[in-house]
Structure formats: C-alpha cells, structure tokens
Amino acid sequence: MTITANRTLAIAAISLLIGLIVLGLKFLAWRITGSIALYSDALESIVNVVTAVAALVAVWLAQKPADAALPYGYHKAEYFSAVVVGVMIIVAAMLIVREAVLGFMAPTLPDAPVQGLAVSIVATMINMAWAYVLIRHGRSVRSPALQADGKHLMTDVVSTAGVVVGLVLVYLTGWAVLDAILAALVALNILWSGWAVIRDSVGGLMDVAVPKDIQHTIREVIASNAEGAIEAHDIRTRQAGKMTFIDFHLVVPGTMRVDAAHEICDTIEAKLREAVREVQITIHVEPEDKAKHSGIVVV
Structure with missing residues (x-):
C-alpha cells in the first residue's frame, strides 16, 4: 500500500x-x-x-x-x-x-x-x-x-x-x-x-459520468495532445470510488504506421494521467474512414 x-x-x-x-x-x-x-x-x-x-x-x-x-x-x-x-x-x-x-x-x-x-x-x-x-x-x-x-x-x-x-x-x-x-x-x-x-x-x-468540469478537462487534454490524429469521438467516462475510467475512439490517417498511432496514444495517456489522478484509459484506434466528424476534431 x-x-x-x-x-x-x-x-x-x-x-x-x-x-x-x-x-x-x-x-x-x-x-x-x-x-x-x-x-x-x-x-x-x-x-x-x-x-x-x-x-x-x-x-x-x-x-x-x-x-x-x-x-x-x-x-x-x-x-x-x-x-x-x-x-x-x-x-x-x-x-x-x-x-x-x-x-x-x-x-x-x-x-x-x-x-x-x-x-x-x-x-x-x-x-x-x-x-x-x-x-x-x-x-x-x-x-x-x-x-x-x-x-x-x-x-x-x-x-x-x-x-x-x-x-x-x-x-x-x-x-x-x-x-x-x-x-x-x-x-x-x-x-x-x-x-x-x-x-x-x-x-x-450505476457508472455515473465524472463531473462536467473534469469532462471538460479531459476533452481539452485530448484536443491539445492528439496532433497527427484526425478526431476523437465516443468519449465516455465513469467513476468508481477514487478511480476514473476514460475510453474513446481515436481516428488516425489510414496510411499512418502503427507505431506512430501508438505514440500519439502514449502522449494522450501521459497528459491525462497528469490532469486526472487515479485513472485508467482505453483508446480504440480507427482508420479515417471511421471518422464521425463529431466529438473532438483534431485537424
């Protein structure tokens, strides 16, 4: 402990x-x-x-x-x-x-x-x-x-x-x-x-979402640290005791290498852990044809 x-x-x-x-x-x-x-x-x-x-x-x-x-x-x-x-x-x-x-x-x-x-x-x-x-x-x-x-x-x-x-x-x-x-x-x-x-x-x-101010912080962190991606959508959060769970879909160019996409995810995760204590993050990477043109548009 x-x-x-x-x-x-x-x-x-x-x-x-x-x-x-x-x-x-x-x-x-x-x-x-x-x-x-x-x-x-x-x-x-x-x-x-x-x-x-x-x-x-x-x-x-x-x-x-x-x-x-x-x-x-x-x-x-x-x-x-x-x-x-x-x-x-x-x-x-x-x-x-x-x-x-x-x-x-x-x-x-x-x-x-x-x-x-x-x-x-x-x-x-x-x-x-x-x-x-x-x-x-x-x-x-x-x-x-x-x-x-x-x-x-x-x-x-x-x-x-x-x-x-x-x-x-x-x-x-x-x-x-x-x-x-x-x-x-x-x-x-x-x-x-x-x-x-x-x-x-x-x-x-009932897996209630985190407070609105924390949701706003999460969206800002993703938007400012997802350079190279196209958009982030279906952002979901839930609170379980002191632990915050965040999951979302990150759309990247179809020609992007896996290691490059992984690097973007690592950057976002690191910044989210600085902004939100005790957090577990799940990011689902998708090609650009899956873009919904909603959520957080990066470029």
Whole structure:
C-alpha cells in the first residue's frame, strides 16, 4: 500500500474507535436524564459505529489491486458500504419514531439536565471535529465511504445541537411532550440523511459520468495532445470510488504506421494521467474512414 492508502485505512480504523467512544457518552447522557430525545441521539450513534465498520471494510477492499476475478479493481466496494450505511440510517430513524410515539403517549420530564447535557455536548464536539477530518480526507483521496461517514457524523452534530437546545426549552418550560417532538424531528433529519447517502451511492454503482468540469478537462487534454490524429469521438467516462475510467475512439490517417498511432496514444495517456489522478484509459484506434466528424476534431 502507498502512504496515502495506509493513512486512509488508519483514519477509517480511528473512526470506528471514536464512534464507540461517542456511543458510550451518548448512552451515558440518556441514562442520566431518561430523555427520549437523547435516547434517539444515542441510537443514531449506533448507526455511526455500523457506518465506521462498513467504511473500514470498504476502504480495505478498495485498496486491493485488480486481479483475475475483478480485473477493474475493488473500487466499487465503497459504494456498497455507503448503501449499507444509508439503510442503517433509515432503520435507526424508524426506531426513533417508535420511541417518539411512546413519548407522546406518556410524556415525562427528563432528570439531571446539567450533567446529561454536558456529556452530550462533549460527544458532539468530538463528532464535529472528526467529521471535518473524514470529509476533508475523503474528498482529497476521493473515498465515497469516508465522505459518507463524515457527512453522517455532521448530520449527527446538527441533530444533537437541536436536541440540546430543545431540551433546554423542555427544562425551562416544563413542557414534557417537547422531548418526544424533538425525537421525531431527529428521526426526520436522519431519514433525509439516509436518503442522500443512498442516492449518491447508487449513482456510483450505476457508472455515473465524472463531473462536467473534469469532462471538460479531459476533452481539452485530448484536443491539445492528439496532433497527427484526425478526431476523437465516443468519449465516455465513469467513476468508481477514487478511480476514473476514460475510453474513446481515436481516428488516425489510414496510411499512418502503427507505431506512430501508438505514440500519439502514449502522449494522450501521459497528459491525462497528469490532469486526472487515479485513472485508467482505453483508446480504440480507427482508420479515417471511421471518422464521425463529431466529438473532438483534431485537424
């Protein structure tokens, strides 16, 4: 593994450890207060732990080199991980809804407000700091699993902040049913987060094209480094985890020698690897009678 790959795997492992610590703190806050809202927050932390486990496994698999069974590599393992995370988030939301309904039926004021909220705030600060690390590193190495984990943690931070503010109001007003209302709002927030994670991951599993700005860069690199060719057409891209796949047809004069055409392909590939990190390129060379006079016209 490269230094970057080792660091990514280490971050995924640390994420699991932090998830367990935060889970313990949030369940402690719930046991101190008996608050349904804090219980819902603790349930969401169980999802965080499951997310961290899924991300760790996915990142480990994604580092494995391509082999005979999977010649294009294991990069899509991260998308499967993110789908699992999304499903677990939705399951947690349904459990929270159940507790909220019970709270509506028999509302009670939570106990020990100061101690419980203090523990919850400490857990939230840990989550916020680690979410920033996960999102930043996940983007830098283009890891869907780490980004999904970080985004969910940030959602957890937002929902916990809302719970803390709401519980302060519960204690100040004595309105016990507000505790159940807060739990229901947390559930809605989690459902939205789960849907977003699943939506983004399914796009990766469906071989979604790279973003438009990267497509534009790819076309510019081909156009400026295909001297001697006639045109490039049927340019296709797809993203699988951190790996970008590019394939296109390069039309050359029918009289061009094979080694000359190969040299043009080598030049284009070298420049694309400079412009797009972690890329696999397939170029199909065609004679000029196959020209479509579309795509990228070189001459």
